Amino acid sequence: MSIEVTGLNKKFGDFVALDDVNVTIPTGQLTALLGPSGGGKSTLLRIIAGLEKADTGSVTIEGVEATHLPAQKRNVGFVFQHYAVFKHMTVAKNVAFGLEIRKRPKDEIEHRVQELLKLVHLSQFAHRLPSQLSGGQRQRMALARALAVEPSVLLLDEPFGALDAKVRKELRDWLRRLHDDVHVTTVFVTHDQEEALEVADEIVVINEGRVEQVGTPDQLYDEPANDFVMSFLGEVTHLGGVSLRPHDIELEASPQLAGSVEGTVSRMVRIGFEVRLTVLTVDGDEVSVVVTRAHARAHGIEEGSTVWLTPAAGATVVPRMAAAV
Amino acid sequence: MIWFSALVLIPLAAVVVTAIDGGWDVFWTTITNGQTAAAIKLTVFTAAGVTAVNVVMGPLIAWVLVRDRFWGKSVLEVLIDIPFALPTIVAGLVLLSLYGTDSPIGIDIANQRPAVFLAFLFVTLPFVVRMVQPVLEELELDVEEAAASLGASRFTTFRRIILPSLTPAITAGAALSFARGVSEYGSLVLLSGNLPFKTEVTSVRILSSIENDNVAGAAAVATVLLAISLAVIVVLDLIQRRVAARG
Numbered sequence: 001m002s003i004e005v006t007g008l009n010k011k012f013g014d015f016v017a018l019d020d021v022n023v024t025i026p027t028g029q030l031t032a033l034l035g036p037s038g039g040g041k042s043t044l045l046r047i048i049a050g051l052e053k054a055d056t057g058s059v060t061i062e063g064v065e066a067t068h069l070p071a072q073k074r075n076v077g078f079v080f081q082h083y084a085v086f087k088h089m090t091v092a093k094n095v096a097f098g099l100e101i102r103k104r105p106k107d108e109i110e111h112r113v114q115e116l117l118k119l120v121h122l123s124q125f126a127h128r129l130p131s132q133l134s135g136g137q138r139q140r141m142a143l144a145r146a147l148a149v150e151p152s153v154l155l156l157d158e159p160f161g162a163l164d165a166k167v168r169k170e171l172r173d174w175l176r177r178l179h180d181d182v183h184v185t186t187v188f189v190t191h192d193q194e195e196a197l198e199v200a201d202e203i204v205v206i207n208e209g210r211v212e213q214v215g216t217p218d219q220l221y222d223e224p225a226n227d228f229v230m231s232f233l234g235e236v237t238h239l240g241g242v243s244l245r246p247h248d249i250e251l252e253a254s255p256q257l258a259g260s261v262e263g264t265v266s267r268m269v270r271i272g273f274e275v276r277l278t279v280l281t282v283d284g285d286e287v288s289v290v291v292t293r294a295h296a297r298a299h300g301i302e303e304g305s306t307v308w309l310t311p312a313a314g315a316t317v318v319p320r321m322a323a324a325v
Numbered sequence: 326m327i328w329f330s331a332l333v334l335i336p337l338a339a340v341v342v343t344a345i346d347g348g349w350d351v352f353w354t355t356i357t358n359g360q361t362a363a364a365i366k367l368t369v370f371t372a373a374g375v376t377a378v379n380v381v382m383g384p385l386i387a388w389v390l391v392r393d394r395f396w397g398k399s400v401l402e403v404l405i406d407i408p409f410a411l412p413t414i415v416a417g418l419v420l421l422s423l424y425g426t427d428s429p430i431g432i433d434i435a436n437q438r439p440a441v442f443l444a445f446l447f448v449t450l451p452f453v454v455r456m457v458q459p460v461l462e463e464l465e466l467d468v469e470e471a472a473a474s475l476g477a478s479r480f481t482t483f484r485r486i487i488l489p490s491l492t493p494a495i496t497a498g499a500a501l502s503f504a505r506g507v508s509e510y511g512s513l514v515l516l517s518g519n520l521p522f523k524t525e526v527t528s529v530r531i532l533s534s535i536e537n538d539n540v541a542g543a544a545a546v547a548t549v550l551l552a553i554s555l556a557v558i559v560v561l562d563l564i565q566r567r568v569a570a571r572g
Contacts, residue, residue, distance in 0.1 A: 051470050071473040084471040088489045097485075098475035142471075149475055 002027035002185040003048060003153060008057030010043055010209075017043040019209040021057070025153075025187055025202075030179045032200035033189045036232070040209040041189045042157055048187070049155050050074045062152045077146030077184075081158040083138040085130035091141050092117065092126040098149035116144040119178070136167040140174075147182070156188035160195070172199055193233050197221065205229050222316055230318050237288040238320050239281070239309055246290040248315030251277070252308045253299040260308035263287065268296075268303050279307060337551065344548040347541025355534075355545040363522045364530040365546070367441065369553055371526075372506030375445040379502045380495055383453025384461075390454070391461045405455070408448050413511030416447055421515045436518035441526060444513035445506040452505065453498030460494040489568060496565040500558050507550055 003025040010018040017040045025031050033041040046052040048059055050071035058067040066074050086094050092113050099109045117123045120140040122133075130138055139159060146154060159175075160168040176199050179186055190196050196203050197217045205212040205220065205228075213225040224230035227243050237246045240261055250257065263281035270276075275296040277289045287309060291301075301307060311317055344352055355361055390402060408416065420443060425435045434440045464487065472482040510528040517524040527546055534543035 049474055051474070071470070072476050072478060074474075075476075076474060078471065078474040080467045080471060082465065082467060084465065084467040086468065086472075086486055097472070097477070101476045101481060145471075145475070 002062055003187070004060040005044070005048065006058050006060075008044070008047060008059070009055045010040075010047065010052070011055055016209050018047075018054070021206075021209070021211055023204055023211055023214065025185065025204075027062075027185050028183050029201040030176070030186045030188070030199060032196035032203045033187060033206055034193060034196040034200075034203050034232070035191065035206035035212075037191055039207045041191075041206045044206065045155050045157050045187060045189050048153070049076050049078045051078070075149065075152050077149065077151035077154040079139070079142050079146050079154070079156040079159050081161045083130070083135070083142050083162075085138055085142065087130055090127050090129060091122060091133070094130065094141055095144045095148050097145060102149065112148060116148055119147075119181075120144040134167075135163050136171055139163070139171065143178075147184070151184065154184045154186045156186070158189050158191070161190075168195075175199060197233070205232065207232070224316065224318055227318050227320060230316070235288070238285060239287050239311060240283065240285070241320055242311065243318045243320050244311055244315050246276070246288040248312045248317075249287065249289045250310045250312045251279075251289050251291050251295070251299070251301070252310070253301065253305070255308045257308070257310045260310040261285075262306065262308055265301060265303055265305050265307060268301070275301075277301070279309060281309065340544050340547045340551065343540060343544035347545065351541045352545045352548075355539075355542040356549055360521045360525070361527075361530055361546060364525045364527045365549060365553075367438070367525070368507055368527040368550075371438075371441050371445055372503050373557075375442060375449055375506050376499050376503045378446065379449055379453045380499050383450075383498055383502075384457050384491060384495060386454045387457040387461050391458060405451050409451050413448060413509070414515075416512040417444065417515040420444055420447065420512060425516060435516055436520060436524060438524055440516040440518075441513050441524055444516060445509055448509055448512050449502040449505050452502040453495060456494040456498035456501070457491055460491055464490060492565050492568045496561045500561050503557050504554055507554060 003023075005021060005023045005025075008018050008021040010016075019040075021040075021044060023044075033044060035041045043052060047054045048061070050066065050069060050073075054067070058065065060066060061074060061076065086097065089097070095113045095116055096109050099112060104112075113126075114123070117126055120143055122137060122141055122144065125133060125137065125141075130141065133141065143156075143159075160171050163171065172195055175188075188199075197220075200217060202214065202216055203220055204214050207228055213220060213229045215223070220229060221233055224233065227236075230236055230243055235246050236243050237249070238244075239249060250260075252260065255262070261281045261283060263279040263285075265277050266280050266286075267278040268275060270293065273293050275291050275293055277291065277296075279287045279289055281287060289309065299307075347355075356365070386405070390398065390405075411419075420440070421435070423430065424432050424440065424443065426433055434443065468486060469482050472486050473479075477485070508528060509526070510532070513524075513526065514529065517526070519525045519529045527550055531543045531546050534540075534546065
């Protein structure tokens with residue numbers, strides 16, 4: 001196992017950033033640390049990189065006990081949200097920095113820099129300054145710089161957070177393809193569940209300093225461990241004491257299924273092929289339901305109609321927490 | 326451009342013109358006069374020495390002010406600016422009472438060369454500090470962290486990442502500090518005693534020329550100072566370019 005984190009605790013003053021975190025990150029995979037802002041995921045990443053010191057607990061990287069190693073000795077590549085470019089150096093010099101520190105021969109450095117710039121599609125910008133690049137290009141340069149030293153793990157802290165939506169999406173796809181080529185163990189932090197679901201092999205959901213669940217995107221979506229994971233990964237509504245996805249509710253115009261709950265449609269919005277309904281049940285719940293346009297039309301549903309709701313067979317259902325989101 | 330000319334170029338040209346008006350002979354005899362040459366030498370070397378001290382101490386003080394948290398920091402922030410705010414003759418008075426013949430701390434450097442050095446040091450202290458400080462504040466921590474994660478030691482990070490970013494500010498501060506040193510009058514006039522060949526600086530020399538109705542002589546000295554200041558600014562700019570390019 002590539003990165004092993006055991007019993008990690010970290011406090012900033014009174015604020016508990018990490019609360020007894022245990023995670024194992026597998027070799028060669030692309031893992032996402034997913035969670036809301038301030039949940040501790042960036043702190044965890046920074047502790048793995050050695051940029052932050054844990055109060056207690058240990059970190060092992062590729063079998064090497066790294067808890068007390070300084071960042072310089074951990075051989076990790078780190079990519080920052082705001083690129084952290086060396087402004088006064090050209091793109092090529094930026095990428096070469098780690099190799100020059102390691103006193104590699106000049107021609108080897110030159111060769112490797114060219115190779116990396118080609119990999120991140122920046123060959124023609126080698127002699128530009130970072131200030132002459134766009135945000136996306138700067139981040140690709142930062143990635144090449146981190147990869148140059150052949151790190152045992154690559155850590156990315158909200159790497160696409162400062163980019164606009166379109167570039168973000170492109171870079172996301174590109175990172176996935178790059179990882180398929182390079183195969184370095186990669187961990188990236190994100191608060192965007194779509195990004196995590198789309199890119200990662202494995203997702204670690206972190207909230208309030210604790211690991212809520214670890215699993216593949218499908219596992220997390222289909223078998224969320226609790227209400228938090230479920231609501232963080234997609235839309236959630238509550239029906240009769242359970243949490244479930246709005247599209248996992250069966251809606252009928254008459255009570256046909258056992259255990260169905262009666263309610264009145266209070267709001268109806270049509271978006272393209274789907275129809276979003278808000279139903280007030282006789283139990284006092286306000287339930288969101290998503291059905292297809294065809295289904296709504298077939299059952300003659302409109303605002304004010306009386307309907308019966310049942311959790312669909314095979315639906316992902318989680319008992320509702322007291323502090324439901 | 327007109328504004329700039331009126332403020333800077335015309336007075337500078339006037340000085341040079343006055344010096345030329347006096348004729349080449351006056352110019353040459355003035356600046357080769359032993360007393361004047363000694364004054365120019367003292368002023369330039371002391372100003373250069375003080376600037377060298379400031380180039381080292383200025384960034385250090387700025388670093389402490391930006392990166393460290395300690396009790397009394399805001400007081401120190403204000404103290405740094407006192408040489409800016411204080412009329413220089415008051416500074417001279419303070420220095421005289423502290424390092425003069427009746428020094429309460431037992432250091433008597435009145436009428437000696439260290440007095441000139443000390444006075445220059447006092448008035449030029451804020452320049453490099455205040456030039457470097459905002460640049461240091463703007464410097465992003467993650468850049469240093471990036472260097473560290475790439476394997477750079479603290480020293481290498483400072484030399485290859487931080488220093489090149491600070492160089493323009495240090496150079497600008499050094500130029501200001503040198504120019505201020507060369508032109509200083511008020512703060513040293515009391516403590517140094519203005520002894521010819523020993524502690525007399527050029528500004529004092531220019532004043533005495535004027536008092537003796539030797540305007541051409543004063544202008545000649547001023548022109549030499551002008552040329553030296555210009556040369557220093559050019560040299561500093563070259564150094565800055567070199568360091569910035571080396572990164």
